[in-house]
Amino acid sequence: MVDEIVNNPATDNAETRRTTRTAALLSPEDRLREAIVTGRFQPSERLIESDVARELGVGRSAVRTALARLEHEGLVEHERHRGARVRLVGAREAVEILETRAVLEGLAARHAASNASPEDIEDLKAILAEMRRRLDAGDLLAASDQNAVLHGRILELAAHATAVRLIATLKSQLVRFQYRTILLPGRSEHSFGEHDAIVQAIAAHDPDAAERAMRTHLSHVAEALRGHQA
Amino acid sequence: MVDEIVNNPATDNAETRRTTRTAALLSPEDRLREAIVTGRFQPSERLIESDVARELGVGRSAVRTALARLEHEGLVEHERHRGARVRLVGAREAVEILETRAVLEGLAARHAASNASPEDIEDLKAILAEMRRRLDAGDLLAASDQNAVLHGRILELAAHATAVRLIATLKSQLVRFQYRTILLPGRSEHSFGEHDAIVQAIAAHDPDAAERAMRTHLSHVAEALRGHQA
DNA sequence: CTCCCCACGATGGTTGACGAGATTGTCAAC
DNA sequence: GTTGACAATCTCGTCAACCATCGTGGGGAG
Numbered sequence: 001m002v003d004e005i006v007n008n009p010a011t012d013n014a015e016t017r018r019t020t021r022t023a024a025l026l027s028p029e030d031r032l033r034e035a036i037v038t039g040r041f042q043p044s045e046r047l048i049e050s051d052v053a054r055e056l057g058v059g060r061s062a063v064r065t066a067l068a069r070l071e072h073e074g075l076v077e078h079e080r081h082r083g084a085r086v087r088l089v090g091a092r093e094a095v096e097i098l099e100t101r102a103v104l105e106g107l108a109a110r111h112a113a114s115n116a117s118p119e120d121i122e123d124l125k126a127i128l129a130e131m132r133r134r135l136d137a138g139d140l141l142a143a144s145d146q147n148a149v150l151h152g153r154i155l156e157l158a159a160h161a162t163a164v165r166l167i168a169t170l171k172s173q174l175v176r177f178q179y180r181t182i183l184l185p186g187r188s189e190h191s192f193g194e195h196d197a198i199v200q201a202i203a204a205h206d207p208d209a210a211e212r213a214m215r216t217h218l219s220h221v222a223e224a225l226r227g228h229q230a
Numbered sequence: 231m232v233d234e235i236v237n238n239p240a241t242d243n244a245e246t247r248r249t250t251r252t253a254a255l256l257s258p259e260d261r262l263r264e265a266i267v268t269g270r271f272q273p274s275e276r277l278i279e280s281d282v283a284r285e286l287g288v289g290r291s292a293v294r295t296a297l298a299r300l301e302h303e304g305l306v307e308h309e310r311h312r313g314a315r316v317r318l319v320g321a322r323e324a325v326e327i328l329e330t331r332a333v334l335e336g337l338a339a340r341h342a343a344s345n346a347s348p349e350d351i352e353d354l355k356a357i358l359a360e361m362r363r364r365l366d367a368g369d370l371l372a373a374s375d376q377n378a379v380l381h382g383r384i385l386e387l388a389a390h391a392t393a394v395r396l397i398a399t400l401k402s403q404l405v406r407f408q409y410r411t412i413l414l415p416g417r418s419e420h421s422f423g424e425h426d427a428i429v430q431a432i433a434a435h436d437p438d439a440a441e442r443a444m445r446t447h448l449s450h451v452a453e454a455l456r457g458h459q460a
Numbered sequence: 461c462t463c464c465c466c467a468c469g470a471t472g473g474t475t476g477a478c479g480a481g482a483t484t485g486t487c488a489a490c
Numbered sequence: 491g492t493t494g495a496c497a498a499t500c501t502c503g504t505c506a507a508c509c510a511t512c513g514t515g516g517g518g519a520g
Contacts, residue, residue, distance in 0.1 A: 059505040061504060062503080081471055084471095100396065103337045104330070162323065162329075163326070166396055278501070280501080289473060291472090295473090
């Protein structure tokens with residue numbers, strides 16, 4: 001889930017800027033988020049409420065609440081009486097976020113190791129096997145999808161609402177770093193081995209090992225990311 | 231900083247409900263937060279925007295934005311078209327939050343160990359010494375204050391904005407659990423020893439030891455809390 | 461050319477109104 | 491008496507128009 005930081009960008013995207021409210025299916029918040037994520041608003045660009053409202057074809061209050069939420073998600077920053085602008089998370093902060101995710105997902109893995117039922121473990125192994133198959137088939141992107149599935153499943157098993165929530169918000173802040181590090185040469189085999197170790201630790205109901213494995217895995221991802229864009 | 235989960239409750243509190251906007255010094259958000267924290271609104275009580283607006287003597291939109299923020303802070307929960315109610319964090323969730331804080335503060339301690347300058351280390355030792363003095367004087371509350379100072383200082387040293395931010399929001403969710411576990415019999419000495427270990431690890435620039443020490447410290451706090459209210 | 465002041469721009473907040481979704485209560489049919 | 495449909499009500503979500511406040515930049519005074 002970090003090997004490929006991907007929030008599906010609500011793929012519709014195709015010209016919904018009619019001022020008529022025909023396309024009011026998405027909430028203003030989602031529309032605005034999507035506009036930021038897909039880069040229709042440049043980083044550090046000022047988001048004037050009235051302009052955005054006209055652009056999206058909604059009222060100013062809707063934009064205001066949307067901005068408030070996006071601020072909490074870390075997508076925009078806000079100064080009183082000076083307005084909002086889209087936040088640019090630099091490489092430095094990206095590393096911070098990955099570190100934080102590492103400890104949080106480590107915690108999740110720990111709980112998963114405690115909670116996992118035999119069926120859960122079979123599930124995880126099946127996901128891993130599918131990842132193996134796709135790797136052998138040379139389809140790195142498909143394998144990366146499986147990667148996301150695995151991490152998601154572990155979070156479910158953790159049954160730790162607090163950690164899951166925080167991880168989700170952290171993820172959203174990294175939308176601009178949609179690298180699939182698994183695509184880097186040699187990374188895919190490393191990644192598979194790390195995931196294997198995680199699953200094995202969970203299967204063995206060894207919380208310490210599970211946390212350790214998850215953290216080393218994510219730190220390697222962070223490292224790969226760092227090297228990739230340094 | 232966990233031994234005494236205390237957000238100073240903006241002690242003014244004294245009847246500021248005049249509809250006249252005389253007492254508009256606090257932002258609506260702060261007023262509402264304070265009202266919830268101090269228990270003027272019962273847990274699970276419905277927060278009807280218009281009522282709250284009248285109660286606080288502000289407009290409905292102000293209340294709306296305040297509610298949105300408090301929702302993100304975890305103080306209220308919100309369902310579309312069904313309104314907001316003050317969120318009750320049960321013991322189970324409190325434990326979750328403490329666990330999460332433990333790993334996050336562990337991360338912070340790790341960074342603090344890497345970053346700390348000689349002066350920083352002297353600082354920490356001074357705080358610790360002051361804590362020792364106050365403990366010897368038998369003033370547990372004062373010692374608990376020093377405890378908060380120490381944790382805060384470590385967070386500063388960590389220079390890890392992401393972790394600090396998450397920890398702050400987690401803290402605010404625990405406002406209802408304002409126990410000072412240090413007041414429990416025997417806990418104070420334990421607590422001092424744990425803090426001592428943390429400072430020593432930071433002084434030795436040993437990130438692993440610092441994280442470990444912080445996590446064991448906080449897990450003991452969680453344990454004490456659990457036992458205290460079980 | 462520099463500096464200060466003020467008008468303008470934008471936000472924060474208010475009021476009033478309207479529609480949508482949800483809940484509740486009533487009433488009729490079985 | 492119970493049940494189901496329908497209507498009234500409640501509350502939120504949004505819009506529109508408005509005013510007060512704060513920042514900022516440009517123009518006038520020196």
